[in-house]
Amino acid sequence: MHFSKEEFGNDFSWGISTAAYQIEGAHDTDGKGMSIWDSFSQKRRKIANGEHANIACDFYHQYTSDLALIKKMNIPNYRFSIAWSRVLPNGIGTINYKGIAYYNRVIDFCLELGIEPWITLYHWDLPEALQKKGGWTNREIINWFSEFVNCCLNHFGDRVKHWMVLNEPMVFTGAGYFLGVHAPGKKGLSNFLAAAHHAAMCQAEGGRIIRSFESNFKIGTTFSYSDLAPLREDHERDAKAVIRVDALLNRLFLEPLLGLGYPIRDLKILQKIERFIKPGDEQKLAFQMDFIGLQNYTRELVSYSAFMPFLHAKIVKAKKRNVQHTLMNWEVYPPCIYNALKRLQKYPSIKEILVTENGAAFPDAVVNEEVDDEERLQYLQDHIAQVLKAKNEGVNVKGYFVWTLMDNFEWAEGYSPRFGLVHVDFDTQKRIIKSSGKWFGQFLDK
Numbered sequence: 001m002h003f004s005k006e007e008f009g010n011d012f013s014w015g016i017s018t019a020a021y022q023i024e025g026a027h028d029t030d031g032k033g034m035s036i037w038d039s040f041s042q043k044r045r046k047i048a049n050g051e052h053a054n055i056a057c058d059f060y061h062q063y064t065s066d067l068a069l070i071k072k073m074n075i076p077n078y079r080f081s082i083a084w085s086r087v088l089p090n091g092i093g094t095i096n097y098k099g100i101a102y103y104n105r106v107i108d109f110c111l112e113l114g115i116e117p118w119i120t121l122y123h124w125d126l127p128e129a130l131q132k133k134g135g136w137t138n139r140e141i142i143n144w145f146s147e148f149v150n151c152c153l154n155h156f157g158d159r160v161k162h163w164m165v166l167n168e169p170m171v172f173t174g175a176g177y178f179l180g181v182h183a184p185g186k187k188g189l190s191n192f193l194a195a196a197h198h199a200a201m202c203q204a205e206g207g208r209i210i211r212s213f214e215s216n217f218k219i220g221t222t223f224s225y226s227d228l229a230p231l232r233e234d235h236e237r238d239a240k241a242v243i244r245v246d247a248l249l250n251r252l253f254l255e256p257l258l259g260l261g262y263p264i265r266d267l268k269i270l271q272k273i274e275r276f277i278k279p280g281d282e283q284k285l286a287f288q289m290d291f292i293g294l295q296n297y298t299r300e301l302v303s304y305s306a307f308m309p310f311l312h313a314k315i316v317k318a319k320k321r322n323v324q325h326t327l328m329n330w331e332v333y334p335p336c337i338y339n340a341l342k343r344l345q346k347y348p349s350i351k352e353i354l355v356t357e358n359g360a361a362f363p364d365a366v367v368n369e370e371v372d373d374e375e376r377l378q379y380l381q382d383h384i385a386q387v388l389k390a391k392n393e394g395v396n397v398k399g400y401f402v403w404t405l406m407d408n409f410e411w412a413e414g415y416s417p418r419f420g421l422v423h424v425d426f427d428t429q430k431r432i433i434k435s436s437g438k439w440f441g442q443f444l445d446k
């Protein structure tokens, strides 16, 4: 390791991220309503090995000892999400005060431990009651979401000062409403574009609501953002394919937020989103965030493909290319995060960037009550070094949050890909801090 914490400066936020559905469990406890992930994981063959997150890491009951682990690893910032259906079981209307009380306990205990709480408002677990009305495809969601945001601000805004509106809108609309591989399992271009436009509207509207609640809060929203390159260098059709994939995966939600509109010029099919745009929406899509949350794990190599509808491009996965990869079949390529940061820097209206997720799933083994996860440790060190390189070259990157605190429910992949700094035995709920977690703790202790 060739860097120290000091090199990042005192105003750099180090943290760890989680999401409600992936860790909390207690899926029907204390008045929680059903979410789209509760119902999706009940369906056959949607989740690897038929798994679900009814119990997950049981964080709902074990949050005190889990937050104590964050403290033990000297991590000063904790990013977590609010399960919408825990606080508003039907999505709108009646508030579930037991759900509110639970998040108050989590927030209060963070503060007691000296850990700063950062809230992500929406990390994919839409209330099922709202999905029954069309979910993200229904424009009414702008009002439903506003009610949820206000509810969270009214109950948690006296103590929480850092807010993120959405987690990776491209993933939850793309996987959930186009490919049908994530909840709610909807497919097709029309579902996707409707959901995408409404999510983009909510992303900005959420920012405005938070700002008007308290002008000093630090407000951001997060994006999945991959480093992209052509499979074959100097191959014109692959280079053009990269531009189309970039418009879809990296720019579709970011650019309207920055006031640049949808990247239709570089991906013609996106023109069909105009069907869902109402007069005045163009302005409402834009909002000046205090920071952009970058969530980067890998790079993708893209080739031209005549067979892929709309995109005429395909991503050639790491295994096929015979390169080092994680259990998600994502290439291990540390410069990816440097390249992503450098690209984001080119947008003049981005004030600050925080890496709100970065991490890796590897096959961990428990030996003598220890988990020596050398590959993850190396991955983290190599990626953090690349963040520093970008910072030293002038990129205004002000934070780095590891994905994730502990092994958890990795959506459609179930429990096999373990990303945690803490190992979880899902039979006993026993936790073991892995070597990567110990290293992160020592690094932050300096």
Ligand code: IFM
Pocket: 019, 022, 168, 295, 357, 403, 410
């Ligand atoms: O687990 C997810 C998280 O919920 C969103 N970002 C990517 C992570 C790893 O796949």
